[in-house]
Amino acid sequence: GGVGEPIMVQGINCSAGHFNDPRSAYCATCGLPIADSDRRIVGGERPALGVLVAEGIEPHVFMTYEPGRRFYFYDHDGIEFEVVAYDT
Numbered sequence: 728g729g730v731g732e733p734i735m736v737q738g739i740n741c742s743a744g745h746f747n748d749p750r751s752a753y754c755a756t757c758g759l760p761i762a763d764s765d766r767r768i769v770g771g772e773r774p775a776l777g778v779l780v781a782e783g784i785e786p787h788v789f790m791t792y793e794p795g796r797r798f799y800f801y802d803h804d805g806i807e808f809e810v811v812a813y814d815t
Contacts, residue, residue, distance in 0.1 A: 747761065
């Protein structure tokens with residue numbers, strides 16, 4: 728695809744309708760277990776693969792840290808940022 732065009736991949740939806748890797752046992756968005764009955768392969772837009780931050784910036788952890796969904800970091804001026812992936 729061209730710039731800005733979504734890349735389509737195959738996956739499965741949890742019972743709440745969140746798109747997941749077909750190998751997942753639990754939903755990456757809501758944490759629900761994915762039942763065998765939910766394992767129908769469907770097409771969907773590939774999720775973001777990551778977030779690029781400046782060199783020397785390291786994330787830190789709070790109780791709400793969710794790998795791949797939410798993390799926090801301070802910039803070089805000490806300003807704290809929260810990076811969150813929302814469902815679209």
